[in-house]
Amino acid sequence: MDREPLITNIEAETSAAAWIKCVQTFLESRTTSRFNLVVGIGNPVALSPSDEAVCRMVDSFLRSKTLQPLITVANTIFPGGFYRDGGAQAVYDEFPKSYEETKSGWGTYAGRIFADKIPMTNGKCSRMERLVGKLRDRGRSPMRASYEADVADTISDEDLSTYCPSTDAGLSIGQPCLVHLSFKLHKDRTVSLTAIYRSQYYIAKALGNFIGLGQLLAFVAEEAGLTPGYLVCHATLAVLDLKYEKKTKWTTGDLSELLEHCKLAASAEKFEETAALSLQNDDCACAGLKMAHAQHNLQGARQQ
Numbered sequence: 001m002d003r004e005p006l007i008t009n010i011e012a013e014t015s016a017a018a019w020i021k022c023v024q025t026f027l028e029s030r031t032t033s034r035f036n037l038v039v040g041i042g043n044p045v046a047l048s049p050s051d052e053a054v055c056r057m058v059d060s061f062l063r064s065k066t067l068q069p070l071i072t073v074a075n076t077i078f079p080g081g082f083y084r085d086g087g088a089q090a091v092y093d094e095f096p097k098s099y100e101e102t103k104s105g106w107g108t109y110a111g112r113i114f115a116d117k118i119p120m121t122n123g124k125c126s127r128m129e130r131l132v133g134k135l136r137d138r139g140r141s142p143m144r145a146s147y148e149a150d151v152a153d154t155i156s157d158e159d160l161s162t163y164c165p166s167t168d169a170g171l172s173i174g175q176p177c178l179v180h181l182s183f184k185l186h187k188d189r190t191v192s193l194t195a196i197y198r199s200q201y202y203i204a205k206a207l208g209n210f211i212g213l214g215q216l217l218a219f220v221a222e223e224a225g226l227t228p229g230y231l232v233c234h235a236t237l238a239v240l241d242l243k244y245e246k247k248t249k250w251t252t253g254d255l256s257e258l259l260e261h262c263k264l265a266a267s268a269e270k271f272e273e274t275a276a277l278s279l280q281n282d283d284c285a286c287a288g289l290k291m292a293h294a295q296h297n298l299q300g301a302r303q304q
C-alpha cells in the first residue's frame with residue numbers, strides 16, 4: 001500500500017486556477033482528505049475574465065446546494081463592503097460596531113481580527129491595525145518576519161490570532177478553521193501572506209477563503225504603502241467535502257462535471273463558449289475578487 005504523501009504542494013498564478021488544481025488532485029487520487037495541502041498562489045488579487053467565469057460557476061454550484069456564496073465566505077475573512085464604501089477607517093471603526101450587533105456563536109475571522117481591541121500607549125486599536133502600522137513604519141527597514149496574526153490573540157506585539165481560548169477551548173466541533181496569519185515583508189517592498197488552517201473544506205469554503213485572503217492581503221498592502229505579493233494557504237487537513245453540515249449532499253460525479261466546466265472556462269480559447277454556463281448571480285459571485293483586483297490596480301497607479 002502506497003504511503004500517503006507527507007506534503008502535497010500545488011502552485012498556480014490565480015485563486016481560481018489554484019482551486020481547480022486542488023480539486024483535480026483530489027478527484028484523480030480518489031481521496032476525500034489530505035494532510036498538509038500547501039497551496040501557493042502567485043497573484044491572489046488577479047482576476048481575468050476566465051477566472052471570473054470559474055468563480056461564477058462555483059458560486060452557482062454553492063447556491064444550488066443552499067450553501068454560502070463565495071462573497072459571504074470571503075466576507076468572514078475581510079469586510080470588503082466596508083472598505084469599498086468607507087476606506088480603512090470604516091474597517092477599523094464602523095465594521096466592529098456592526099459586528100458586535102450581529103455576532104453569533106464564536107463570530108467570524110474578520111471580527112476577531114478587526115473588532116477585538118488591544119491596549120496601546122495611545123489608546124486601543126485592533127490587532128490588524130497594529131500590524132499594518134508596523135509594516136508601514138518598517139517598510140524601509142530590514143525587519144522582514146515580524147508580522148504575525150494568530151486568529152486568537154497571544155499577548156505578543158507581533159501576533160494576531162483567530163483562536164480564542166476562553167470561547168474555543170471547550171469546543172469539540174465548530175472551532176475556527178483558520179488559526180494563523182503570517183505576513184512577510186520582502187526586499188522589493190512586496191508583502192506576502194501565509195494562512196494556516198487546521199482544516200479546510202475545498203468545495204464549500206476554499207475558493208471563498210482564497211478570495212477573502214486575497215482581499216485581506218490587498219488591504220494590508222495598500223494601507224502599508226506596499227505591493228501585494230503571493231499567498232500561501234496551508235491546510236493541515238484538507239477535505240474534498242461531499243456534504244456540508246448534513247444539509248445537502250453531492251457526488252464526485254457532480255464535482256467532476258463542475259470541474260470540467262471550470263477548466264473550459266479557464267481556457268482563454270473557450271471562454272466565450274462557456275460563459276453561458278455561468279448561470280445566475282453575476283452581480284456578487286466575484287465581488288470580493290473584483291474589490292481586491294481594483295485595490296491592486298489602485299496601488300500600482302499610485303506607485304507610477
